[in-house]
Amino acid sequence: MKAKDLRAMDEAALNKELQDLLKAQFNLRMQKSHQQLENTSLIRQTRRDIARVRTILAQKAATK
Template structure:
């Protein structure tokens, strides 16, 4: 998932995707503990996707709170 793609999401889509990825990360961690995880790089990729979503969400919060005069 690229940051440019994430920026096109609406706020609701952003939140639902964030929840979906967090559930997916939980499932991946469970698979890792039980040694059923086939691709361990998915943990890192999912964490980074979550970070991208949170970054875009925070950018929007800061842009909304910034005065419009400047």
């Protein structure tokens, strides 16, 4: 997900996206622990997407 796309979203949509990403991260971690995950780079990508969403939420909260 690109930062430009995330900045266009409102806070409710960003919070929903954050929850979806956290669930995806959990599922990826479970797959990795059971040796079912083939593409381990998805964990890193998801972690960075979570950080990106949290950063934009913090920026939106600071501008209020």
